[in-house]
Amino acid sequence: MSPSTPVRRRAASRKASFVVIANRLPVDRDIGPDGTVQWRKSPGGLVTALEPVMRRNGGAWIGWHGAADEKIAPFHHDGIDLVPVHLTAAEIKNYYEGFSNATLWPLYHDVVAHPEFHREWWDAYVAVNKRFAERAAKAAGRDAVVWVQDYQLQLVPKMLRELRPDLRIGFFLHIPFPPTELFGQLPWRRQILEGLLGADLVGFQLPGAAQNFVRLVRQRVGYKTHRDTVYLPDGRSVLAKAYPISIDAADFEALARRPETTARAEEIRRSLGNPQHVLLGIDRLDYTKGLRQRLRAFGELIAEGKIDVDDAVFIQVATPSRERVDQYRILRDDIDRLVGRINGDVGRIGQQPITYLHASYPRSEMAALYRAADVMVVTPLRDGMNLVAKEYVACRYDNLGALVLSEFAGASAELKQAYQVNPYDINGTKAALLQAMSASDQENSRRMKAMRKQVNENDIDHWASNFLDELITDRDPHEMRLRPVKTPLARDF
Ligand code: G6P
Helix, strand or coil: CCCCCHHHHHHHHCCEEEEEEEEECCEEEEECCCCCEEEEECCCHHHHHHHHHHHHCCCEEEEEEEEECCCCCCEEECCEEEEEEEECHHHHHHHHHHHHHHHHHHHHCCCCCCCCCCHHHHHHHHHHHHHHHHHHHHHEEEEEEEEEECHHHCCHHHHHHHHCCCCEEEEECCCCCCCHHHHCCCCCHHHHHHHHCCCCEEEECCHHHHHHHHHHHHHHHCCEEECCEEECCCCCEEEEEECCCCCCHHHHHHHHHCHHHHHHHHHHHHHCCCCCEEEEEEEECCHHHCHHHHHHHHHHHHHCCCCCCCCEEEEEEEECCCCCCHHHHHHHHHHHHHHHHHHHHHCECCECCEEEECCCCCHHHHHHHHHHCCEEEECCCCECCCHHHHHHHHHCCCCCCEEEEECCEHHHHCCCCCEEECCCCHHHHHHHHHHHHHCCHHHHHHHHHHHHHHHHHCCHHHHHHHHHHHHHCCCCCCCCCCCCCCCCCCCCC
């Protein structure tokens, strides 16, 4: 579909009663050899969960299309109006790579990398957030419900409320929200807090993050708070609560159950020489994921003779990410070197202990990898949730397989039966890997059943409906002073 088709023009003029604003659009662009443009839904639970709500409500999704210096007119795709936001090359550098991913990302993840503070990055963050807010103000119908996503857009709730006081605005942070001591480093801490307070409901992955936010508002902005509520001087109040995000568990299980997936899982094991133990890591190549510590732990177990190189293989998939940000370049070189060193030190001819894949794979291949893995190793140094852990659980309908999980991943609060580790503790990680590898099927099955129950009962629909119910529900007028929602959302969950 070209940008000038009538469908696109119609989409541009229609007003939506439900609007999602995220840094990225939920579609990827494919340009064919003859120049034809095709948009494909990008994989991911968020769009899957929100699609039905959007279809029923004439929903619009506002986001960046991923390219520099390109203006694309709004268009309609698969039941959703998509409203692309353009970014200049300088804005990609300063707003996306800079303030979002070299200031906020490390700061919010326990400063595991050093956050950089640059005033020109902040200026770009303000300018781009303003553009998103203006685009949303235009797309939203009267009294619409607007849901802003993630750390790239924390100023949007306030900016949007100033433009459109009639809207009901929700915000959800997908990554951790830091403790007050770390957040305090940010030169623009007050603006960020005030930006978020433009929302009626601010959602976090964990209760601790919501508490950090409320405490910061009290300390740094001086507003009155009580438990999960902030009282603003203008009479409005804002609720801050936890909504742990999840996955489309049924869909993953269906994928895992396909005969093609089983065949592919067997093929993967065969091509590794049918080892006794297949260990697996699947992560974006990010310094928050604890790849260094995890690979070192595995390498040491082999070097010490606790694992025989003939018996075990570690598959590490590292999906390319944010490759123009310095810290990510450094990490890539570090991991390349580390994998080379371990394989060189403890490998044998035809027996490489680590199979390292710097690539991204379709969901079908991920499901086959999950089915092929005896031990799934998810050991981030800090992670908002970590959906890979939940995907693994959803795919193990055979109730087998073991999950080694960092206690610093949001998922550890729900997946209590995983082999939990402190990823900084390499000896502890080694012990957990050995324990997971040597546990009986009966033991692993007991753990997996409990985790599967948790993931199946708390899937992505559950997450979205909990958040939206809270956002549109009228609360006690004395307590919350929210306007009633005039156009309730039509939903089927
Ligand atoms: C994390 C963030 C998302 C982000 C994703 C991919 O999950 O919470 O907001 O979209 O990483 O990162 P990217 O920079 O490629 O959008």
